[in-house]
Amino acid sequence: MPNKSKIYMQKAIDLSIESVKNGGGPFGAVIVKNGEVIAQASNSVTQTNDPTAHAEVNAIRKATAKLKNFNLADCEIYSSCEPCPMCLGAIYWAGIGKLYFANNKTDAKDIGFDDSFIYEEIATPYAQRKVVTEQMMRPEAIKAFQMWNEKEDKIEY
């Protein structure tokens, strides 16, 4: 664990507490690169009417905007709570190599933020999911993938 880990996590926790005071969800996150805090955010789902605006997603969007790079290699994320599957996905796509969290998903469930439905759905074959999920029109859609495959100047990510 980096030397200043407790300082970074305390910042994430402070953001989560401020967020409750400001009417937002009780979550905060901080992103650190080379010992420097490059982004910090709290959950803003209800203030911005954006269900994807979890603290971790907000912090990732701020960090990548700041670095002008969609990859956050060599960064660490400190989250005041164990990330939900959406945020875990965002952390992995961003290429963040280290994750520290404080409250866990059971703590979150105890105050009404239950992501177990998402974990269960993700682990279920799509045809059996509670959210109706159907595949259609693959033959038409595969054209875009073929175009991507053949494109020589594409920016891979």
Place this chain on the structure above:
Amino acid sequence: MPNKSKIYMQKAIDLSIESVKNGGGPFGAVIVKNGEVIAQASNSVTQTNDPTAHAEVNAIRKATAKLKNFNLADCEIYSSCEPCPMCLGAIYWAGIGKLYFANNKTDAKDIGFDDSFIYEEIATPYAQRKVVTEQMMRPEAIKAFQMWNEKEDKIEY
């Protein structure tokens, strides 16, 4: 499947094809409410330096901004490709009840977009994940959750 499903999915596919032509990832998504397209988007990860800017997340953010509501109940999402775990999480948090997709995750893997690492990591206890993951400072962090629990005028989501 709704009457006009093929029209909506063709729109998502058209967006994925246009996206490749414009230098973006080969993905498009459309959100429909009561038979009306309320949002459409393509992947813009590389153009906006935002690793969370998958077509589905972009479409959800547009739809909720348009409706001024963080919940997309009674909406359907048409995605040109099977959503990754991040996008599935976003779909569930948004309360979208129906998902239609065209290309599947194997098709995506075949052209370099492999989300199997994320599925594997999500299914692995955090202490055993490849991305270093540690819990710390729960006693300090739980305070925000207690504040949330006791807050009488909170906006739940």
